[in-house]
Amino acid sequence: MIHGTVIGLQARMSIIILPPERLGVEIECVIDTGFEGFLTLPPSVIANLGLPYLININANLANNSSVETDVYLATAVWNGVERNIAALAMGRRPLIGTALLEDYHLSIDFCEGGTALVDEIL
Amino acid sequence: MSHPTLSSQEVARRGKELYQRSIRAKVETQENIGKIISINVETGDYEIGDDLVETSLRLRSKQPDAALWGERIGFDAVYAVGGTLLRTAQ
Numbered sequence: 001m002i003h004g005t006v007i008g009l010q011a012r013m014s015i016i017i018l019p020p021e022r023l024g025v026e027i028e029c030v031i032d033t034g035f036e037g038f039l040t041l042p043p044s045v046i047a048n049l050g051l052p053y054l055i056n057i058n059a060n061l062a063n064n065s066s067v068e069t070d071v072y073l074a075t076a077v078w079n080g081v082e083r084n085i086a087a088l089a090m091g092r093r094p095l096i097g098t099a100l101l102e103d104y105h106l107s108i109d110f111c112e113g114g115t116a117l118v119d120e121i122l
Numbered sequence: 123m124s125h126p127t128l129s130s131q132e133v134a135r136r137g138k139e140l141y142q143r144s145i146r147a148k149v150e151t152q153e154n155i156g157k158i159i160s161i162n163v164e165t166g167d168y169e170i171g172d173d174l175v176e177t178s179l180r181l182r183s184k185q186p187d188a189a190l191w192g193e194r195i196g197f198d199a200v201y202a203v204g205g206t207l208l209r210t211a212q
Contacts, residue, residue: 025185037201053124055160055178055190056133062204070124071192073175088201097201114157 002079004031004116011108011116013096016077019049024077027094029038031044031106031116034062038085039074046089059088065092079104080116124191128163136163137191139166150211162188195211 004013011031016024027045037059041049051072058059067090074087078100085100101118108116123190126128140161145168154170160177161168162185169177178190196203196211 032204034204035202036207037203040203050199054182055174055192056124056130056137057174057192057201058134058199060199060202060207066199066207068130070130071174071178073179084175084179088203090203095203096201 001120002118004118006108006110006112006114006116008112009110011110013116013118015094015096015100017049018075018077018082018083019051022050025049026049029094029096031101031108032095032099033098033106035095036099037088037097038099039093040088040090041063041074042092042094043070043089045094046087049074050116051087054086057088090092098105127185127191133163133189133191135194136189137161141191150195154168155209155211157195158200159193159195161191161193163191164189170195197200 012028014026014028016026020022051074054071054073059069060066070089072087074083074085105119105121143176157170158169158174158177159168162181169180171177180190192200198210200206
């Protein structure tokens with residue numbers, strides 16, 4: 001089970017990224033159910049973590065524009081399991097997308113300080 | 123830092139051109155619609171699968187410093203970030 005908190009009507013939850021040859025770094029993210037990928041990170045955070053470049057792709061934004069995006073390889077600890085995920089270099093606030101939530105249960109109490117939970121589907 | 127020798131714009135330009143010119147007609151089949159394709163923009167080699175990391179790492183195992191471009195077959199982008207993917211295939 002992973003716990004998060006609602007702050008300013010955003011459900012925030014932390015993920016641990018394991019940078020190459022360094023200890024894990026906890027990153028606070030916003031859960032974004034309109035994002036179908038795994039993770040976005042600001043380019044400056046990706047540079048600080050030293051994540052390896054993976055590929056370039058197009059991503060479609062809320063204003064219906066397509067943007068060319070650099071994608072990096074991140075090893076994340078999610079619900080106690082290490083997995084390799086694609087991290088899109090974009091934006092100013094890290095986002096957790098629905099690909100990371102796939103096959104999990106998400107519940108959110110949408111009030112200031114409310115609880116966000118990601119758990120197994122019963 | 124993106125690819126060591128090619129800019130992100132150049133990787134995208136080459137990747138899109140390669141996909142439209144010589145790959146799309148071969149791979150845009152009913153069973154592949156919605157899958158991910160990673161393309162080595164220097165060799166034209168490609169891998170198709172369900173996960174962007176897996177397809178990209180399969181290409182990297184052959185050429186570790188490859189410049190890669192990714193598409194979602196039959197759609198206009200790989201991921202929606204607040205938007206909606208537009209299906210381009212019939």
